[in-house]
Amino acid sequence: MNTINNLRNSEINYYGGRGFGGRGRGRGGGGNNRGEDNRISFDKVEKQNERLERYYNGLLGLSEEEKHDFWAALKRELPNSFRFAGSKGHALAVQRQLVDRYIPEISKISHYDGTLVEPPQPVPWYPDDLAWWMTTPKNVVRRFPPFAAFQKYLVSETSVGNISRQEVVSMIPPLVMDLQPGMTVLDMCAAPGSKAAQLLEMIHRGEEARVRKSLQDHAEEDGREMSPGVEVDGSKPDDADELSIDSGDYGRATGLLIANDSDYKRSHMLIHQLKRLSSPNLIVTNHDATLYPSIKLPPTPDRPALNRYLKFDRILADVPCSGDGTARKNVNLWQDWNPGNALGLYITQVRILVRALQMLKVGGRVVYSTCSMNPVENEAVIASAMERCGGLEKVELLPSDDKLPLLKRKLGLKKWTVMDKGGHVWETFSDVQKDVEENGATQWTEKLVEGMFPPTPNSPGSKIPFERCMRVYPHLQDTGGFFIAILEKKSEFRALPESDSKKIERKSPVTSIVEEIESRPPPPEGSSIAPKIEAADVLGQVDTKMEVDEVSPVVIQKREDPTVDATIEREAATNGTKRSADQDLTADTELPKKKIKTEEVSSDLQPGAPRQQPNSKPRSGQQFEEPFRYIPGDHPEVLTVEKFYKLSPRFPRDRFLVRNAQGEPAKTIYYTSALIRDILKENEGKGIKFIHGGVKMFMKQDVQAEGVCKWRIQSEGMPILEGYVGEERVVRLYKKETLRKLLIEMFPKIADGGWKNLGEIGERVNTIGMGCCVLRIEPSTAEDGFDERVVIPLWRSLHSLNLMLAKEDRTAMLLRVFNDSTPLINHHRANGKAEDGDAEVDDPTAGVDVVNGEATDATEIDNPMTHDVKVDQTEEDGSTQGS
């Protein structure tokens, strides 16, 4: 048995974990001399807050016994949790390593008192056992030698995106969205991106199987060979449901995720997280969600209207919140909790939800969520937003009791009180008004508005079935606290201005602009008034007036008074999600200006050159993005690629783009879905801040040899392209030992008979022409065979061969497939300088380096945005833990 020996002598007792679902052994300290930091700081923080405890004791309707459990759980450190990410088939393969290799090892580790450590367990309500949790805190796993192999696995798989270190309650909202492939989805407040990653996976659900089925169906017609091993993505090709859904584009996913965040730096964390999923169906934007711009769509033969705007099937509004449900990991909350935080965020939260409901299709759904337990940020926001959007006739609060039956939760509150910043608890808004009449307004009462209180009896709002909301409390299943509500749009509406809805005394300029636009009469039916200033789109209000998604933009008024209610906003402390008054002011006042200036300067710049806008101050840390330019399908470079790789006619040629003003392929060619192409083209120069879109498909390689295509396939683009590459550029590999050699050895020699050492692929790679090829690792039932299909780009140079994988991907694969951590051997470096003829091309991964766990290519110049922003909240283990 593997014992944590060093702990026995340690001054600090090893922890005792606590089981899930209420069973367990209580808690203890943790850490040795090296591992003490986090645990000690968690223990050292005093977890008392009189106002927090008084408010929730009077509010949540828990029995005395439950109250005790509630507070005990909230004061305990959170279990360690993680989720297997990516396509289902691949995620299950990585999960099998946990079950077969690491759990048996962890089960042998004992505590100092001889009791065994609890190994990770699947989260009972998460589908397909793809989410796991364990009582052993992160820092113990990180520091103690008996966990070393498991820790290595976690770090390695997290760094390549196969594992997402995510708090379990944070996994709930995407699961209740009923998101189907093919849908258009917006995540309004998406950074750091753990939920957006789940959404993206759902958009691609079953795609691998569908594409393979489509290739199979057309193989004969296209004169192409298919690989064996048709069972993919956890579903057989005859699984009718998976195969028929979203099958329109030869099986390729047609859905869309727009992931947005108003914080520029955080939106780059989002890119970092989501890029790992290599989705051509993803766009990242950087906007204030309260003013999310309307996104224009091009006219189509069946929908010829000029002003057609994108509406969404699903929207996630995981809004900035006071975050008291995260007190188990953000211990500072015990000191910092202040009722003013929730009050300060309420207005923003309502605006975000109203905007979400406006942008939905009829029949579409918004999931609203917070990691706060405060009803001012939850039920009150639902009630206020519903009221502004026309009430129960227009928006339905959907039942949630049929969702995730194994998740323990409480019903939403029908009644609640409001604590003001001074700690006084108010029952009703009329009590506040009465007090103000009698004693005059105070700095505390003036922050309270009617919408923060429960709807008054007999008002339309009183009929809202709040019990349909989900409230997750820490003691129910040993989690953080969370709130989730699912809203469905029943018909189009015209949102009421805030002042008509619930009285909010101090209006920001945002409010007045929204009111100003929304109170205009709709344009005459069928009219198509050209936008005088397309900033109307930026402000995103134009589509609110119409029944359909074909609208006429209106002229936006100049913003006269940029004075936001800074007091309220400044009070909004949100665990790093705080939206400062400054941020609001910048966003509100700069957008129209920025749009116009951007257009003026963009065409003068060389690709890669830094952009500066005259007379307009960029937001702090903000870069200017290179334009997205699509290249024609008959562009000479596309034809070269097509010819070299013998691309199937089924692969679209009209979705390749570059990131430079000239629109010429210089270093990188990206690929997107058709819908993203339409969006990026149609909205170019309209002020929408697209900061990411497209998967790197080809990088230019400086190859001197005649007839060798300079465009090498990128590993990100490989899963999208590989099925369409002709046999002429394919190498098939069936034996584990062959792959192991290719993973450990960089640039194994082919020349001078070196190919003979490459086993089953030796002959093939010896005769295949120079340049990039597709290495297909085929599954088989042989003893030394693979149970999962993998495809990797391979570069054949004059004298050697090389897998086009970043080092951490090689290491992760070696560990996963072979449980092998042999150091990599670089034959190229070992041989000194490059051999003749290999000089230009024999190190295709040269420059591929790891920046914050992400492979980047030092040679790339036309996508500067991913290099400039440091991902500063990445945890030590490579994860960015979502709340």
Ligand SMILES: C[S@@+](CC[C@H](N)C(=O)[O-])C[C@H]1O[C@@H](n2cnc3c(N)ncnc32)[C@H](O)[C@@H]1O
């Ligand atoms: C609770 S976090 C979102 C967590 C994220 N959904 C996830 O799962 O990783 C809230 C996010 O909202 C962003 N935010 C704050 N105010 C915003 C606004 N007005 N518009 C858009 N995003 C905002 C913050 O920068 C923060 O990243």
